[in-house]
Amino acid sequence: MVDFLFYMFALTTLLGAGSVVLSRNPVNAAMLLIVSFVGTASLFIVLGAYFLAAVQLAVYAGAVIVLFLFIIMLLNVDASRKWKPSYFTMAGGLIAGILMVFAVLHLFKRGENFTTDTLSESAPIGTTTQSFGVELFTAYMLPFQLAGILLLIAMLGVIFISKRTSDKGKEAV
């Protein structure tokens, strides 16, 4: 049963992600990205990581894609316009793809680190949510703080860019 669910959700995720890349219509692409995210969240549920699944849905499917759609709809991107990538972009994509393949192969080589077990039924401390929080603020404190700083930088960047255009003149909306 768990295997069947895994393959089903993995297929959903991969098909969704593939269609995002191949779709010409940006609104379709954004909606398919939601399908992919829902598939990922379902995989988290199969693994027993309920908290992660809920956060995945709330943050990505519930907020980020809404903003994507918002921008796509406001800019009214023309779906039928053909876009030809430059050779430089194509070469970049090719190199990135090859590196990705090597990375995945390397991971498979040291396969003894992989586990197909679901999370243990009894969380180490209290409920799974509590143990998640405790782990996050003790063992993974540094990555957590770094992610916070990264987000702060992005936020400052957005504020800086939007401030500059609105100060310059009235062409900014």
Added chain:
Amino acid sequence: MNRQPKQWRPKPNRMELPTFVWVIIKAAVLAGVLLSISNLAVLGERKVSSWIQGRVGPNRTSVPIIGSIPVIGPMLTRLGLFQPVADGLKLLLKEDPVPDHVNKLYFFLAPVAAMIPATTTVAVLPFGQIITDGVSVPLVLADLDIGILFIFAVSSLGVYGMILAGWASNSKYPFIGGIRSSAQMISYELSMGLSILPVFMWANAPGVDSGLNLFSVVQTQQGAWGVMFMPVAALLFLVSIFAETNRLPFDMPESESELVAGFSTEYGSFKFGLFFAAEYAHIIVGSGVFVVLFLGGWHWLPWVPMHVEGLLGAALSIGVFLGKTTFIVFFFMWIRWTLPRFRYDQIMKLGWTMMLPLAVVNLIVYALIFALLDS
């Protein structure tokens, strides 16, 4: 959360239905009850609005056989109880015109996308308890460890119904409605999420492992209800639900004086009916969550315990819970027919410059208070 290890699973008896069939039946019943209540809420809205405006409201619709029973028939007719049936049938049987200029796929998908989150969130909402041998068990479809987070995650998907309807309709007013709804709902999600954190801090006192479970939140309110010692959080959450369910004074997505009918302008017949039912289902679930978090759930009075075992106790707890939820739903209608609509910029200003800072301050203050109490 309570998935049994494989070896514990009892062998299915041939006469018994398998577990997943039971779960599906329960889910269908719960969704049916929710939709029936939302139908009644539509009637309630019409009756409450007519009461507030000094009118009579629906009092003519009748059905052949039941309507002609001597005393009860006319009484039910005067109460308007047959009106939801007539309204539903009208929406179902009307011609369903689809404008030529719409994006067909998303035009048909949008009402469904609005309906699904509304009926899904009710799965984790505990609506009563049953006490057997002194142990209380929640009456809930799925007693999740991450209860409230699940509700937020799923209800945040509700915005797609509106944004897709607005975009797929391919005309001005729906589009503006869709854009407004997405901006508004994202803005108010922040203060909604922040405002309820103190409640869960309080529920997770040292030594208590309740996580984000909704049942244990209710169990901590046997004494004082949440609204008594967290009035600011309750107010912020209530205002946020108003904004999230697009109720007046926050009904920017459809404000009829500016946008005809907003995102649902191009919809008719049963597709519009789905949007309509979804709105009321959202209101009912939102009211239920408010009752669970701040109004003590099924505890009938603060500090007065009610320990009735068995099915009678279960029925009583459901009754108390439904009574409180009905009051909050009434409050929604009361506000709608009392306050005028905000301007759009006022809504954005309220959300970002007043509600959000207030929610953050509220969180910090309660975190400090709880830390002092614990030490």
